[in-house]
Amino acid sequence: MNREELAAFLRSRRARITPREAGLPEGERRRTPGLRRQEVAQLAGMSIDYYIRLEQGRGPHPSRQVLGALARALMLTADERTHLFHLAGQPLEPARRRRDVPDSTLHLIAFLEEVPAYVIDATCDILAWNPLASALMGDLDSRPRDDLNVIRWVFGAADLAEHLGDEEMGRFARASVADLRWAAGRYPGDPDIQALVAEMLACSPEFAALWAEHEVEVRREQRKRLHHSVVGTIDTICQVLPVPDRDDLRIVLYTTEPGSPSHQALRRLRQVTLSS
Structure with missing residues (x-):
C-alpha cells in the first residue's frame, strides 16, 4: 500500500x-x-x-x-x-510487467506495410516497430535503445515539437503523463518506472506540474496532425491496442482516412522508404 x-x-x-x-x-x-x-x-x-x-x-x-x-x-x-x-494494495487483477514482444505481434506489425505501427511497454519505451513507423518518426533504427522513450521525447526532445502543433502537443503531453501515472500505480515499486518519473521531475517543470495533478487515464485513440519533412502534413488517427495476454504491452497504429491527402502522403512516404 x-x-x-x-x-x-x-x-x-x-x-x-x-x-x-x-x-x-x-x-x-x-x-x-x-x-x-x-x-x-x-x-x-x-x-x-x-x-x-x-x-x-x-x-x-x-x-x-x-x-x-x-x-x-x-x-x-x-x-x-x-x-x-x-x-491501496488491492489490485483488481495481478500485474506483471514484461518487455518481451510476442512473435505474433512482431509478425503483425511487419505485415502492416501501409500503416506505421510500433509496440510500447508501460514506461512508454518503444520496443519494436515496422519500417513505415521508423520513417514517420525519424529513423527509429538509428536511435540507441535508451533514446526510444516517448515520455523523454515529449518533455525533452526539441524535434517532437516540429512534428506536433502546440495545442496537440499539450494534449499529448497531458495524456502521456496520465498514462504513466496509471502505470506507476499498476506496478508499484517498479524501478524503471520510478527512475523515469524521478528523472522527469528533476528535468522538466512541465512534467512536474502535470504529475502533481494526479490525472489517471490509459492512452487510447487520439487524433494527431504530424508534419513530416518529406511528405508534409499528415492527419492521423493514433490507435492504442493492448497486446493479447500482455496487458503491459500495447500496439500503436497511425491510420488515416482512406483516400484522403494524408493517406496519399503515407503512401508516398512508404515509396520513399522502399527506394532508399
Whole structure:
C-alpha cells in the first residue's frame, strides 16, 4: 500500500468535484474548490475520522468495499478506480510487467506495410516497430535503445515539437503523463518506472506540474496532425491496442482516412522508404 500516493490521489480527486456534481447543496461560500472531507465521508458512508486518516496517509488498509465506496463518492473513471485499488494494495487483477514482444505481434506489425505501427511497454519505451513507423518518426533504427522513450521525447526532445502543433502537443503531453501515472500505480515499486518519473521531475517543470495533478487515464485513440519533412502534413488517427495476454504491452497504429491527402502522403512516404 502506497499511503503517500493514495492520500495525494484522494485529495486531488476531492478537489475537482463540485457539490452540485455530487448532488449536494452548495451552501455558504467555500474557501477552497471541491468537496469538503466530511462530504466525501458522507457520500462514501464512512466516518469523517476514518477518511481524514486516509487523506493524511496514516489510515489502516482500506477494504475493497471501502475503496468501491470512495470510487463512487469521488466519481472516479474506470481507469482512476483501477488506479485507486492499486495504490491501496488491492489490485483488481495481478500485474506483471514484461518487455518481451510476442512473435505474433512482431509478425503483425511487419505485415502492416501501409500503416506505421510500433509496440510500447508501460514506461512508454518503444520496443519494436515496422519500417513505415521508423520513417514517420525519424529513423527509429538509428536511435540507441535508451533514446526510444516517448515520455523523454515529449518533455525533452526539441524535434517532437516540429512534428506536433502546440495545442496537440499539450494534449499529448497531458495524456502521456496520465498514462504513466496509471502505470506507476499498476506496478508499484517498479524501478524503471520510478527512475523515469524521478528523472522527469528533476528535468522538466512541465512534467512536474502535470504529475502533481494526479490525472489517471490509459492512452487510447487520439487524433494527431504530424508534419513530416518529406511528405508534409499528415492527419492521423493514433490507435492504442493492448497486446493479447500482455496487458503491459500495447500496439500503436497511425491510420488515416482512406483516400484522403494524408493517406496519399503515407503512401508516398512508404515509396520513399522502399527506394532508399
